[in-house]
Amino acid sequence: MKTINLTMKKETSIAIEFDNVLPEMLYDKSQKEIEDTVIYRGNKEEKLSDYFDIEVSGESENSDDCTIVINGDLSRVKRIGYYMSGGKIIANGNVDFHVGARMSGGHIIVNGDAESYAGREMTGGILEINGNVKEFCGASYAGEWRGMSGGRIVIRGNAGKQLADYMLNGEIHVNGNCDILAGVHMSGGFIQIDGNVNQWIGGQMKKGTIVINGNLEQILPGFKLQEIIHNPFINGKYFIGKYHLYSGDKGVKGKGNLWIKE
């Protein structure tokens, strides 16, 4: 097992891009090569060692056996785990845009809050955020019509607007509350929200399943009540309580399922 410890030593107001700092890119690199890894700060090429103290321990045969631990103020570090396909990244701090975006495998843990576009268009792997996320988590990129299509996102805090916009597949679990427009344009996948949800959830959804365990402020008129079920079995597990099952969005001839706990 190889562990690469990165500790931020120099703060920056201009964003650093971390798309070259992935387990699959660094698992077979020496300490010197890791220090020389190119990162972009704004439009300038810099070395990873210019901004981080680097400690490397152990060896690994493949990316799955490699963990990158990032410490410090990461609020201007963008694209952590961008296109990641294996291994593990632990970010101890609040992270900037696009964490876990387009990832296809591996495991990312953020011990802090995440900016917008966390896990956007991800196709596999696990993204765990032990804090809040902002807008477009698990969604498509602006203008795209294909969002998250695989993998799992767990959010321990609250989620911002347009969670899982254009979601095709995969799973998102929000422990806290969720802002407006969650699951809009969704055509597959599963969303579980344990807290309260602001309005317009599931607008124009065609398929997929949303479960709300908290309160929903207002349901869209395109959803029709189908039945009320006690302890329903949804997505491989039982949900305890009395749930109202709505189907919609009828405005787009959708057949999505919206479960709301009474």
Add this chain to the structure above:
Amino acid sequence: MEYILKNGVVFDPKNDVNGEETDIFIRDNKIVDKVSSDAKVLDVSGKLVMPGGVDLHSHIAGPKLSIGRLYRPEDIRKGVRAAPKDEVSGFEAGFSLPTCPTIGYRYTKMGYTTVTEAAVPPLEAKHAHEEINSIPNLDIPTLTLFGNNWFMLKYVKENRLDDLTLFISKWLKLAKGYGIKIVNPCGSEAWGWGKNVDGLDDPEPHWGVTGREVITSLTKVNERLGLPHSVHVHTNDLGHPGNYETTLETFDCVKDIKKNKNVDRNQIMHCTHIQFHAYKGTSWRDVSSGATELIDYINKHDHLTCDIGQITFDETTTMTADAPMEYDLFRLTGLKWANKDIEVETASGLIPSIYSSRAPVSVLQWAVGLEFFMGVRDPWKIALTTDSPNGGPFIRYPKIISWLMSNEKLQDMLDNEVHNWATNRTDLGTYNREYTWDEIAILTRASTSKILGLEDRGHLGVGAKADVSVYDIDVNDFDPTLKSNSSVIEEKLLNSKYTIKDGQILVKDSKIVKLVKSNHIWCNVQGLEKYEKTLEKRIKPEFNKYYTIKYENYGVNDHYVEPETRINIKYGGESFENN
């Protein structure tokens, strides 16, 4: 500067040079018969040498591309390449909707030197020419949209062919246009009322004019003016099952119109992306190929030419002035759709399109396109296009060439790759034709330049423009008919060894070594200025009533088209003295 391209295997169909090992001499921007001893020798021994590529129908500049780029950011993210350190070109981005410089880089690397922008509404011509200024390394004629223009419709309705002739002549000057483009005549205008027209004889709701009247009138005007290119027609009913009958009627409706004696081309009408207009059936459930009937007509008649609009199994973007058709596609697919009104000139629309080798309709369209390549006996009557990006992006031309040259490859695709509609609903499986390099040179150079009326290119005869492409294929040791060589053809034709334009080396060893400004090619009809002024006076009040801009701000000023090739045409048609 002088160059000798030494010992290349040359394919120059216009001059009957078919794979002969010979030298090409270049002085400044022309092909010559000899050069001085100071000439630089480029050793291309055994390599494939052709004239610079000429694309007669592509969508590379104008507002529709800008809308597409804004509307499809996912497309721009494809094909991103950092600026290469050993080339003079910059970064690339985009697949079906590349950035303007990327378009120039990719065409240049493919050995193309002339590319026609096939649909520019006069109102947006400034925008199109500005974009051309951002595309490097090409000669670009633009075709001006007239098929749904209100002034045109009015003159056709009132049978005022003199006024229509003056209008076209003047408007080509205003738009700095090269030729007349007709898109879904009357249908795009009907879209203003949320409608389309059904066939050639269905009148448009406001003016009561039919597509047949528009096409015949504009063809007569085109021949009267003696424009180098014929009318360039996107016929009615594009993409509708059963539309082959409308296409046949369109072929036939101009056959008695006399061609201008002073032009070199053979055709009086060019029908574009013919593949999209060749379906039988009543719905997408019972659709089948109507190519056989159209091929038969093309083989028996000389008054028309076609380009194909081949499908290439990609996720691409369709964009056209045929806005009602784009709405039909939106109804069919439910994908995001954009629509734009171009005031009293035309409409336009845009929608992504996903062509899959497993989707029956996509495969039928793919097979219909290939049927035309296989069935039309005379390659001088057709041209290789994908209607880029509508059927697929232009970077797929080499892939199409690999299909055309190898029957083994095509049969393998029919047997193993594509949905069985290709064999069940088309005749593609019955053909075993294999194109030669000479015929490929016709499809991509010689016929396209002849159809466009650009006689100074598309060949390597003495006096021709020094546009030459050389590919790293040892012609005499390479068998293009082998399936295993298909990917080699694709790779080599995508990355030319040399691309030379106007005697300047732009690509060397597959790397872009020089960037030059693109050249705007447009037609300037001389001898009608006095009458055009009279017409202008009459038009202005109507223009200022219907347009959102003033007439004075409408035309493309000269500084938009630098450098330019102004093709001066001396008017020699009927007199206007009574006008």
